[in-house]
Amino acid sequence: MKVLIINGPNLNMLGIREPEIYGSKSYDELLEFVREVAFGLGIEASFFQSNSEGDIVDAVQEAYGKMDGIVINPAAYAHTSIAIPDALKAVSIPTVEVHLSDILTRERYRHFSYTSEVCIKTISGEGFEGYRGALEVLLEEFKK
Ligand code: DQA
DSSP: OEEEEEEOTTGGGTTTSOHHHHOSOOHHHHHHHHHHHHHHHTOEEEEEEOSOHHHHHHHHHHTTTTOSEEEEEOGGGGGTOSHHHHHHHHHTOOEEEEESSOGGGSOGGGSOOTGGGGOSEEEESOTTHHHHHHHHHHHHHHHO
16 A cells, blocks of 8 residues: 655654644654554555645645555645645545644634545644554555
């Protein structure tokens, strides 16, 4: 099973950015964590990070016919972008949304996610572990 892990704007700043919210581990450490989890589950993981909405749309479109699942942390675009869920709908690849922090207990403008409308599950507030949960959900879906 092939899974694309997409991380949106400012997640490349993990470890530096608001560590009291996002933790002290870096983006590279997140990739290392996800790589190990994926390996353990027998999943072939590839990674994409961008600070630009259009680049994320392009990455979703490029996954068409190549990927069996997508894990996406759209970051702030979860709350603003319609183009990203439109792209996910267009390719019809099972997708799980992850947020490191619990978006439901933060500022009101983070409570709603457009992306969640097209995802089979949204995992929020579990830190790096959320990515493990997302891969497990996709694996179960793939086995159906
Ligand atoms: C985030 C939550 C978003 O609200 C925020 O804009 C981010 C990160 C998270 O992982 O907790 O950049 O997606």
